[in-house]
Amino acid sequence: xxxxxxxxxxxxxxxxxxxxxxxxxxxxxxxxxxxxxxxxxxxxxxxxxxxxxxxxxxxxxxxxxxxxxxxxxxxxxxxxxxxxxxxxxxxxxxxxxxxxxxxxxxxxxxxxxxxxxxxxxxxxxxxxxxxxxxxxxxxxxxxxxxxxxxxxxxxxxxxxxxxxxxxxxxxxxxxxxxxxxxxxxxxxxxxxxxxxxxxxxxxxxxxxxxxxxxxxxxxxxxxxxxxxxxxxxxxxxxxxxxxxxxxxxxxxxxxxxxxxxxxxxxxxxxxxxxxxxxxxxxxxxxxxxxxxxxxxxxxxxxxxxxxxxxxxxxxxxxxxxxxxxxxxxxxxxxxxxxxxxxxxxxxxxxxxxxxxxxxxxxxxxxxxxxxxxxxxxxxxxxxxxxxxxxxxxxxxxx
Amino acid sequence: xxxxxxxxxxxxxxxxxxxxxxxxxxxxxxxxxxxxxxxxxxxxxxxxxxxxxxxxxxxxxxxxxxxxxxxxxxxxxxxxxxxxxxxxxxxxxxxxxxxxxxxxxxxxxxxxxxxxxxxxxxxxxxxxxxxxxxxxxxxxxxxxxxxxxxxxxxxxxxxxxxxxxxxxxxxxxxx
Amino acid sequence: xxxxxxxxxxxxxxxxxxxxxxxxxxxxxxxxxxxxxxxxxxxxxxxxxxxxxxxxxxxxxxxxxxxxxxxxxxxxxxxxxxxxxxxxxxxxxxxxxxxxxxxxxxxxxxxxxxxxxxxxxxxxxxxxxxxxxxxxxxxxxxxxxxxxxxxxxxxxxxxxxxxxxxxxxx
Numbered sequence: 197x198x199x200x201x202x203x204x205x206x207x208x209x210x211x212x213x214x215x216x217x218x219x220x221x222x223x224x225x226x227x228x229x230x231x232x233x234x235x236x237x238x239x240x241x242x243x244x245x246x247x248x249x250x251x252x253x254x255x256x257x258x259x260x261x262x263x264x265x266x267x268x269x270x271x272x273x274x275x276x277x278x279x280x281x282x283x284x285x286x287x288x289x290x291x292x293x294x295x296x297x298x299x300x301x302x303x304x305x306x307x308x309x310x311x312x313x314x315x316x317x318x319x320x321x322x323x324x325x326x327x328x329x330x331x332x333x334x335x336x337x338x339x340x341x342x343x344x345x346x347x348x349x350x351x352x353x354x355x356x357x358x359x360x361x362x363x364x365x366x367x368x369x370x371x372x373x374x375x376x377x378x379x380x381x382x383x384x385x386x387x388x389x390x391x392x393x394x395x396x397x398x399x400x401x402x403x404x405x406x407x408x409x410x411x412x413x414x415x416x417x418x419x420x421x422x423x424x425x426x427x428x429x430x431x432x433x434x435x436x437x438x439x440x441x442x443x444x445x446x447x448x449x450x451x452x453x454x455x456x457x458x459x460x461x462x463x464x465x466x467x468x469x470x471x472x473x474x475x476x477x478x479x480x481x482x483x484x485x486x487x488x489x490x491x492x493x494x495x496x497x498x499x500x501x502x503x504x505x506x507x508x509x510x511x512x513x514x515x516x517x518x519x520x521x522x523x524x525x526x527x528x529x530x531x532x533x534x535x536x537x538x539x540x541x542x543x544x545x546x547x548x549x550x551x552x553x554x555x556x557x558x559x560x561x562x563x564x565x566x567x568x569x570x571x572x573x574x575x576x577x578x579x580x581x582x583x584x585x586x587x588x589x590x591x592x593x594x
Numbered sequence: 595x596x597x598x599x600x601x602x603x604x605x606x607x608x609x610x611x612x613x614x615x616x617x618x619x620x621x622x623x624x625x626x627x628x629x630x631x632x633x634x635x636x637x638x639x640x641x642x643x644x645x646x647x648x649x650x651x652x653x654x655x656x657x658x659x660x661x662x663x664x665x666x667x668x669x670x671x672x673x674x675x676x677x678x679x680x681x682x683x684x685x686x687x688x689x690x691x692x693x694x695x696x697x698x699x700x701x702x703x704x705x706x707x708x709x710x711x712x713x714x715x716x717x718x719x720x721x722x723x724x725x726x727x728x729x730x731x732x733x734x735x736x737x738x739x740x741x742x743x744x745x746x747x748x749x750x751x752x753x754x755x756x757x758x759x760x761x762x763x764x765x766x767x768x769x
Numbered sequence: 770x771x772x773x774x775x776x777x778x779x780x781x782x783x784x785x786x787x788x789x790x791x792x793x794x795x796x797x798x799x800x801x802x803x804x805x806x807x808x809x810x811x812x813x814x815x816x817x818x819x820x821x822x823x824x825x826x827x828x829x830x831x832x833x834x835x836x837x838x839x840x841x842x843x844x845x846x847x848x849x850x851x852x853x854x855x856x857x858x859x860x861x862x863x864x865x866x867x868x869x870x871x872x873x874x875x876x877x878x879x880x881x882x883x884x885x886x887x888x889x890x891x892x893x894x895x896x897x898x899x900x901x902x903x904x905x906x907x908x909x910x911x912x913x914x915x916x917x918x919x920x921x922x923x924x925x926x927x928x929x930x931x932x933x934x935x936x937x938x939x
Contacts, residue, residue: 224816247818272819289620320825728860
């Protein structure tokens with residue numbers, strides 16, 4: 197008797213996989229729902245909001261001065277840049293400019309903050325691709341930047357040092373020497389990382405041609421920062437819409453050619469070197485003088501004045517108990533953060549609290565392009581894509 | 595005259611039937627457009643020579659209790675030459691809606707979902723208008739002015755509980 | 770040459786007992802288990818917000834949490850003893866956090882790292898859980914916004930003390 201052999205009909209179906217919100221390589225609490233066909237990704241749905249903190253609502257219910265607390269906590273890797281961004285917006289609303297010394301100091305500290313953020317990115321994304329030693333090296337350098345920031349502001353991360361109209365106090369003695377010492381040894385350290393990664397076969401195989409984003413897509417999704425520039429979009433807020441006197445510094449904007457994860461890596465490495473160049477120029481021209489604007493309606497009077505002048509006491513009392521009152525209007529001030537354009541849109545109705553503070557975050561727009569980057573790629577490359585975007589979930593969810 | 599103001603004037607010239615108001619404040623140009631024609635206005639800005647091909651931001655402002663209470667704000671940017679224009683449309687009522695800009699920019703997708711989530715403004719023609727930041731079963735739209743901040747009182751001097759937001763009270767607007 | 774006699778025998782026995790005392794420690798099983806647990810607390814790799822960066826700092830080269838036996842951050846909650854809630858917990862995240870805590874095996878401990886996890890911190894609004902102790906039991910609260918890595922290490926050592934002290938009572 198002949199038995200008929202039947203094979204079950206081959207059936208294909210897409211597999212839905214959940215990644216996160218607690219996952220070692222999502223850099224926080226990002227959740228991805230992946231549609232897989234075998235190992236190939238056919239669809240990605242990022243689910244965000246796990247770190248939604250209600251910053252914008254909170255800022256509507258505080259005075260302009262109280263709000264300085266919040267920006268650093270939105271994007272907690274480049275804290276100094278965040279604070280500067282918010283204060284720039286309020287300064288624009290008030291129509292004031294901080295004194296030259298404050299502006300140059302802001303540039304120095306912002307660029308240090310950018311280097312710290314990129315170093316953290318370098319370490320943690322290398323960790324994602326299993327180059328664990330680099331994490332220890334980059335954190336070593338980052339600690340040095342945090343030491344400088346702590347020396348100036350008193351806090352390692354959440355400085356609260358920028359004021360509307362300048363800075364809280366002057367830099368301490370030895371600040372310049374300390375920064376110079378750091379930037380002198382930085383290139384050597386970056387070269388070490390370069391040697392570990394750029395010539396590393398595994399690193400190149402895992403990043404080259406992975407997580408591609410074309411220039412057109414980068415524009416359509418509003419990608420900025422190293423993501424946009426990695427794809428060849430020549431946009432750096434410091435060059436295009438200069439603030440804090442960035443137009444007076446000489447620096448280059450590195451651009452990528454292919455728009456893959458490797459290009460983003462190269463762009464960030466070069467940005468750190470350019471930041472160093474800016475710091476050098478800024479240190480050479482750091483002028484003397486006050487660091488806070490001399491406007492009693494905006495900034496607190498100096499302590500010595502309080503014992504001599506009744507007027508100063510009244511100003512102090514008004515500023516502390518009510519806060520400042522900007523004119524009616526709305527402004528948008530943007531800075532170049534390590535994760536793209538960071539903008540604060542502040543609407544004032546003339547009272548001591550803003551009507552609306554909108555935080556335009558780079559990570560939000562950049563993350564939106566993730567499904568495009570990983571489409572038809574392999575599931576193991578999702579980790580590379582997420583790492584190359586360098587998201588901060590606090591910045592995405594706000 | 596700034597580049598943005600020039601561009602806005604040029605767009606106003608091209609859309610003769612549309613009532614566009616131009617506002618200048620601190621060297622920033624704001625164009626207030628009627629909500630019905632918003633897509634036309636945005637497209638004209640996007641496609642204008644030396645225009646603003648990038649949607650940088652899309653958000654809303656609630657001016658409760660004033661009417662029309664909502665403003666949908668589009669921030670448009672051109673990189674080369676640098677130009678930045680803000681386009682606004684005003685919406686009235688508790689259940690406002692406006693046309694979706696997702697056909698013009700895919701970037702508008704999440705931004706509109708965020709505005710829907712936090713303000714409750716509906717975007718007609720949006721492919722997937724669901725909550726994005728808050729849990730799906732959340733009630734209300736937190737960035738509306740009539741949604742409370744829901745602060746818990748915190749113990750202050752002499753252990754008297756106070757609401758943090760009430761420590762420096764809001765002052766009336768000054769001219 | 771050995772000397773015979775009852776006195777000599779007693780002296781030999783005493784010597785043996787002294788040797789024994791020197792070489793053998795006596796304790797209770799509970800204490801020994803607590804000692805072992807204290808020396809190898811594996812935290813769950815669970816970063817939420819700003820404090821997670823300082824937590825990474827504590828694990829990195831300068832602060833080197835490995836000195837206290839807990840450099841091994843486990844990606845799976847099933848292999849972890851300690852949940853460091855490093856940052857603010859939103860209403861959306863709260864069920865996930867509880868889920869992770871429930872997945873961890875006993876005995877397990879929780880450190881609320883930073884002001885947000887301890888009490889809500891500077892945020893007092895609709896979106897955040899005002900203190901993670903409303904969701905999971907907390908053993909040690911570490912103050913600071915964010916706490917310095919030293920503060921986290923101090924909190925960690927307090928937890929070690931607690932584990933030693935409460936041996937057998939769990």
